Amino acid sequence: MKAKIQNDLMLIIKFKQCIMLYLYKILLLMKERVLIIGSSGQIGTELVLELRKIYGGNNVIAADIRNSSNKIIESGPFEKFDVMDKTKLFKIVKKYGITQVYLLAALLSANAEKNIELGWALNMRSHSHVLDLAKEGLIKKIFWPSSIAVFGPNTPKNNTPQHTIMEPNTVYGISKLSGERWNEYYYNKFNVDIRSLRYPGLVGWRAKAGGGTTDYAVNIFHEAIKHAKYESFLSENTVLPMMYMPDAINATIQLMESPAKKLKIRSSYNLAGISFSPKEISEEIKKHIPKFTISYKPDFRQEIANSWPKSINDINAQKDWGWKLNYNLKSMTSDMIRNLKRKYKLAV
Numbered sequence: 220m221k222a223k224i225q226n227d228l229m230l231i232i233k234f235k236q237c238i239m240l241y242l243y244k245i246l247l248l249m250k251e252r253v254l255i256i257g258s259s260g261q262i263g264t265e266l267v268l269e270l271r272k273i274y275g276g277n278n279v280i281a282a283d284i285r286n287s288s289n290k291i292i293e294s295g296p297f298e299k300f301d302v303m304d305k306t307k308l309f310k311i312v313k314k315y316g317i318t319q320v321y322l323l324a325a326l327l328s329a330n331a332e333k334n335i336e337l338g339w340a341l342n343m344r345s346h347s348h349v350l351d352l353a354k355e356g357l358i359k360k361i362f363w364p365s366s367i368a369v370f371g372p373n374t375p376k377n378n379t380p381q382h383t384i385m386e387p388n389t390v391y392g393i394s395k396l397s398g399e400r401w402n403e404y405y406y407n408k409f410n411v412d413i414r415s416l417r418y419p420g421l422v423g424w425r426a427k428a429g430g431g432t433t434d435y436a437v438n439i440f441h442e443a444i445k446h447a448k449y450e451s452f453l454s455e456n457t458v459l460p461m462m463y464m465p466d467a468i469n470a471t472i473q474l475m476e477s478p479a480k481k482l483k484i485r486s487s488y489n490l491a492g493i494s495f496s497p498k499e500i501s502e503e504i505k506k507h508i509p510k511f512t513i514s515y516k517p518d519f520r521q522e523i524a525n526s527w528p529k530s531i532n533d534i535n536a537q538k539d540w541g542w543k544l545n546y547n548l549k550s551m552t553s554d555m556i557r558n559l560k561r562k563y564k565l566a567v
């Protein structure tokens with residue numbers, strides 16, 4: 220009898236401790252105010268909604284130079300502004316008491332090659348504005364995405380390691396590699412808590428791709444569903460590392476929530492994803508849409524793709540903060556097709 224009472228008491232104490240820990244965690248999360256710059260883009264469209272589930276709608280401020288989706292504007296605050304305007308950025312951060320910034324505004328690889336001045340100016344200046352916010356003690360944490368574009372033609376192409384030859388030959392890649400160096404510098408010199416991932420090409424159904432070299436892997440799904448055919452701007456056997464958006468969003472949030480002491484890389488972590496070619500993804504699509512056909516007409520983006528790795532080694536991300544991939548080519552393809560059919564109101 221006595222043992223049973225003791226046992227029950229222990230259970231009640233443990234239960235109370237769990238509740239206290241849970242409430243403490245909620246209180247900590249509620250104290251965070253997150254600013255996402257670039258909320259109308261491919262990643263922002265999805266990341267804002269996920270972060271609002273965690274921190275609450277009013278604690279996640281979406282911002283972009285153009286309007287974001289209705290879902291974003293209706294589910295929390297939205298600021299339309301140009302991140303090149305440092306004074307306005309500082310005002311927004313003070314107005315909302317921002318503690319974390321996710322900087323997603325950038326000119327992507329293909330678009331930056333068409334406008335190298337804007338590519339360099341936007342990618343570098345927006346980054347230095349946000350780094351200065353942290354250096355001046357206004358915010359606590361930054362997420363800034365890098366890319367596989369930091370690698371170049373002399374980088375080992377297969378299973379590309381974290382630390383290797385980095386000689387990017389695009390304005391986008393040069394800006395991302397410079398950004399990585401600034402990350403490490405600000406972390407070492409000013410103790411800025413900056414976290415970063417070298418995203419592979421991202422594939423998602425909620426938003427359009429933003430002008431990169433891997434956009435074909437998003438466009439192919441839309442065209443397959445609407446017209447059952449697609450003309451690829453990359454050649455059939457061009458293998459590149461890609462990732463399904465839910466995995467990219469998970470990796471981002473997981474990295475940002477990891478204890479600082481676990482993170483050994485402050486420039487940017489390699490992130491592997493799944494490697495496939497236009498031919499391989501078209502064969503997977505054909506399993507769902509048998510009459511689908513693909514043709515190939517490589518353009519200037521082929522040269523960019525040729526300079527990038529085919530596959531990435533992300534062992535550091537796995538070891539340091541427990542990164543694990545969920546989707547492969549098969550599961551990504553069926554999920555994309557199911558969601559896009561629903562979006563275009565076709566029978567699933």
Ligand SMILES: NC(=O)c1ccc[n+]([C@@H]2O[C@H](COP(=O)([O-])OP(=O)(O)OC[C@H]3O[C@@H](n4cnc5c(N)ncnc54)[C@H](O)[C@@H]3O)[C@@H](O)[C@H]2O)c1
Pocket residue numbers: 256257258259260261262263282283284285300301302303322323324325326327341364365366367417418419420421422427428429430431433
């Ligand atoms: N999508 C990918 O496959 C991929 C891969 C590797 C890295 N990344 C990186 O992730 C980040 C986000 O990528 P994305 O695909 O969402 O890009 P995107 O082009 O779809 O979105 C960028 C957003 O930034 C906004 N923006 C541009 N200039 C701005 C300005 N001056 N002020 C405020 N907002 C401005 C744009 O309106 C756009 O909505 C970028 O840094 C990109 O380099 C993306």
